[in-house]
Amino acid sequence: MIDTAKLAAWMDEQNLPGKGEPLETKFLSGGTQNEIYKLTRGEHVSVIRLPPAAAPANRDDGIMREWRIIEALDGTDVPHTKAIAACSDTSVLGRAFYLMGFVDGWSPMDNKKWKEPFTSDPELRRGLAFQLAEGIALLSKVDWQAKGLQDLGRPDGFHERQVTRWTSFFDRIKGRELDGMDESTAWLNAHKPLDFIPGLMHGDYQFANVMFKEGAPAQLAAIVDWEMGTVGDPKLDLAWMIQGWPEDTSAPEAATSSYVDLSGMPSKQEMVDHYAKVSGRQVDDLDYYLVLAKWKLAIVLEQGFQRAGDDHKLQSFGSIVPQLMRGAADFAASSDYKS
Known part of the structure; x- marks a missing residue:
C-alpha cells in the first residue's frame, strides 16, 4: 500500500x-x-x-x-x-x-482479447497490427542523442556483445541442455547485420506492452512498460515483435498461436514492409534479427522456468523454451542470409 x-x-x-x-x-x-x-x-x-x-x-x-x-x-x-x-x-x-x-484506452491484455469493434470486424483488426508496427518504427526515429540519452545504453559493440552476454547468462542459470542452442549460437557468431544504426529500443515489444485508444480506426495510445528500454538496435524490436507471428494469418492456428487472436491480421511480410516504410530502415538482414530474437527469448524464458517453483505460468515455459531454441536453429539452417 x-x-x-x-x-x-x-x-x-x-x-x-x-x-x-x-x-x-x-x-x-x-x-x-x-x-x-x-x-x-x-x-x-x-x-x-x-x-x-x-x-x-x-x-x-x-x-x-x-x-x-x-x-x-x-x-x-x-x-x-x-x-x-x-x-x-x-x-x-x-x-x-x-x-x-x-491513458484513457485499452490493452490487448484485458481478458486477452480484442475490444469491439475489432472483435467483429477483421478489417478494422488489421489496423491494430499496423499500429503496433508503427509504434516501434516511430521509436527508432527518435534522436536519442539530442534527448540526452547517450549513457542509457552501450551502442558501440552492441551486436558483438549479444552472444557472449547471453551465453554467459545461460551458463549461470543452466539447469538442462537445450536442443538447437549450439547450432543457433554458432550461426549468430558467424553472421552480422548488413548495417547497424543505433536507436532507442523497447526491449520487449509486443501487443502486451501497448495500449490503444477507444473506438475505430485503430490508434495506438501509448507504448508502456519500459523496463528493458535501452539504446541499441531497434530492428531487434521488430524481430521480437514478429518472431512468433503466424506465416498464414488466415489459417485456423492463427487464432491460438499467441495470447491474442491473430487471425485475419496482416501477414508477417506486410508488418515488416510497414515498419520499413515508416522507419526508413532496410530490412534485408531481418533473418539475422529473427534468429537472435528467438534464441534470446528462449534464454530469457528459461530463466523463468528454472525459477518457476509453484508458479504455473513459469512452469509452462518448460515446454515453450525447447521449441523456441529448436526453432531458432531450424530457421538459421533454412536461411540463405550470408552476411
Whole structure:
C-alpha cells in the first residue's frame, strides 16, 4: 500500500495539479518488479509506477531509467504516457517512483482479447497490427542523442556483445541442455547485420506492452512498460515483435498461436514492409534479427522456468523454451542470409 499522506505532501511540494485536495489511490496492476496505481486528486488523474517493497534495491535505478525514457519521448511522434514527475528519494515512499499521465484506452491484455469493434470486424483488426508496427518504427526515429540519452545504453559493440552476454547468462542459470542452442549460437557468431544504426529500443515489444485508444480506426495510445528500454538496435524490436507471428494469418492456428487472436491480421511480410516504410530502415538482414530474437527469448524464458517453483505460468515455459531454441536453429539452417 502507498502512504497517501506522504505522497500527497510530496506532490504538493512539486506544485502538481490538485494541490491540497484529497488523494485517492487505486491499484491497477503489479508483480514482483513494479506496481502501478491510479491517482486521483479532484479532477486530476495520473498514474504512479514504483517497485514493490520486496523488489531488489536495483529496481530503484530501473525506475529512474524508465523515467528518463518516458521524459525523452515528450515532443516526439511516439505514442507514450505523459511524463509528470519523478522521485529518486526513497525516504518519501520507501522506493523510487515516477508519475505519468493516465491513458484513457485499452490493452490487448484485458481478458486477452480484442475490444469491439475489432472483435467483429477483421478489417478494422488489421489496423491494430499496423499500429503496433508503427509504434516501434516511430521509436527508432527518435534522436536519442539530442534527448540526452547517450549513457542509457552501450551502442558501440552492441551486436558483438549479444552472444557472449547471453551465453554467459545461460551458463549461470543452466539447469538442462537445450536442443538447437549450439547450432543457433554458432550461426549468430558467424553472421552480422548488413548495417547497424543505433536507436532507442523497447526491449520487449509486443501487443502486451501497448495500449490503444477507444473506438475505430485503430490508434495506438501509448507504448508502456519500459523496463528493458535501452539504446541499441531497434530492428531487434521488430524481430521480437514478429518472431512468433503466424506465416498464414488466415489459417485456423492463427487464432491460438499467441495470447491474442491473430487471425485475419496482416501477414508477417506486410508488418515488416510497414515498419520499413515508416522507419526508413532496410530490412534485408531481418533473418539475422529473427534468429537472435528467438534464441534470446528462449534464454530469457528459461530463466523463468528454472525459477518457476509453484508458479504455473513459469512452469509452462518448460515446454515453450525447447521449441523456441529448436526453432531458432531450424530457421538459421533454412536461411540463405550470408552476411
